[in-house]
Amino acid sequence: MLNYKQLNYFWQVARAGSIARASEQLDLTPQTLSGQIGLLEASLEATLFKRVGRGLELTETGRLALSYADEIFEIGAEMEQALSGGTVKQVTTFRVGIADVMPKSIVYSLLAPAMTLSEPIKIICREDKLDKLLGDLAIHRLDLVLSDRPMPEQLDIKGDNHKLGECGISFFATPALAVKYQEGFPASLNQAPLLVPSLDTAMRRRLMRWFDAERIRPQIVGEFDDSALMKAFGQAGIGIFMAPSVIASEITRQYGVVELGKTEEVQDYYYAISVERRFDHPAVAAIRDTAKQGLFTN
Structure with missing residues (x-):
């Protein structure tokens, strides 16, 4: 025993x-x-x-x-x-793994519907590299993983990839940098100071392919695992940075920057990855449905 x-x-x-x-x-x-x-x-x-x-x-x-x-x-x-005489309100725990490359505002928008269900939910978020999160998902330490790419096919995990949506990306800069680099976008990005995601991200690979196709050679002045840190450097005027177009208005308002332009040639993808569990979690369907009907509708 x-x-x-x-x-x-x-x-x-x-x-x-x-x-x-x-x-x-x-x-x-x-x-x-x-x-x-x-x-x-x-x-x-x-x-x-x-x-x-x-x-x-x-x-x-x-x-x-x-x-x-x-x-x-x-x-x-x-x-x-x-x-001991207290009152206990039954609350369902919802454990979510978040790939560290996911923009925090997108994550919040995706998870917010889970907090408005009629059944009380306690949400627990864990941020890490995707492979570590998938390991925890396989042994049921997580109910769901949010990522910018689907679960690799070679992994021996019985899971489902739920595509939540996709969108293009926008480029942002301080007003001072925008004066120099906004006109003639995207050709204006040639030799421009650029802040980019780290090498192991899917977005970085898509971005560099687009630059090659457009014959753009930016000057990369910073690489970041954390998108929030990249935005902070961009807000300080260190360089131009990018973010999903679906949150462009939020970025300009929050960071006081200017949208230089956007492209649909580079797509940012969002997935919810789950495995079969002992019960169907009510929050998973709420996230999937709201993403498709709201955040990524356009």
Whole structure:
């Protein structure tokens, strides 16, 4: 039978990120925690952590165990509140993985419908690289992954790619830069200072193919994993940056920049990736339907 005290120690260590940090929080010695987790691994006949340098990292089995532990202790907290005379309102947890290249305003627009359902939803967002998120999706630590590209076919994961929509991209600059580079767009981008997504993004590859076709050679002055950081540099006048055309008015208003022009030749795509679960999550359909009927209608 599962020892829930040992499971709790495992849960605390996984959440804290290290045995040393968890031992301080629990006021226990690291040796005690290590011993209890060792007993749990022996009873489960599985390895939950692996050493990476001087730290610990969850194994694939450990990530699966953590997803169950999250649910177990969340339900336990609700039971404790109910039995002590409190009122408990049942809330469905919705765990979403967000590929780190996704524009935050697009993510918000996609997820907002999930918060307006008649059934209460608690949303948990995790941002990371797509391959890491798909690993968590496969072991049901996530209900959905939002990405700029579909799940690779070579992955051994039984999942579904739901295409939410697509749109062209717009280029933005401060008013001072716009004076120099707006006229004659897109040829005006030749030798212009440009801020671009990192090399491993689908958008970067599409963008460079378009530049080659148009014989445009911009001066790349910055590469970014984080689109919000790229916009901050653009707002400071370091260079011209790009964003999905569907949020162009929001970008100009929020960052005080000018839209130089846009192209439909470079498309930004958005996908919701899910796998078969023990139940159909009500938020997934809401996101898919609202994206197709609202955000990407045009």
